[in-house]
Amino acid sequence: MGGRLGIEAEKHKTAAEEAWLDEVASIGCVMTWHLYGSYAPAQIHHLFDAHQRSHWLVAPLAEEFHTGPNGFHGLGGERGFRARYKLGEAELLAMTLKRIAEKRRNA
Numbered sequence: 876m877g878g879r880l881g882i883e884a885e886k887h888k889t890a891a892e893e894a895w896l897d898e899v900a901s902i903g904c905v906m907t908w909h910l911y912g913s914y915a916p917a918q919i920h921h922l923f924d925a926h927q928r929s930h931w932l933v934a935p936l937a938e939e940f941h942t943g944p945n946g947f948h949g950l951g952g953e954r955g956f957r958a959r960y961k962l963g964e965a966e967l968l969a970m971t972l973k974r975i976a977e978k979r980r981n982a
């Protein structure tokens with residue numbers, strides 16, 4: 876594949892992937908839940924190595940925590956994000972899966 880992918884570049888999605896991304900986005904930003912205990916609309920962040928990017932490995936982040944100056948990309952990635960918030964992508968994935976499990980249990 877030639878050229879660098881932009882942040883969260885579009886990639887073909889199956890119907891199942893599309894449904895998963897919708898469900899992940901629907902829970903709202905996991906960092907806003909974590910820090911403030913409230914809902915904020917979220918963008919989809921693809922976790923881990925950009926070359927392994929999978930639509931199944933995603934976390935919902937508000938712009939502030941995603942592409943803003945104090946967001947994952949604004950802070951230069953995992954290292955800077957972890958230095959600031961004491962958590963990284965593995966924790967973002969865990970928080971995402973936990974909230975979705977809770978939402979399904981309460982549905």
Ligand SMILES: [Zn+2]
Nearest residue numbers: 883919920921
């Ligand atoms: Zn991202």
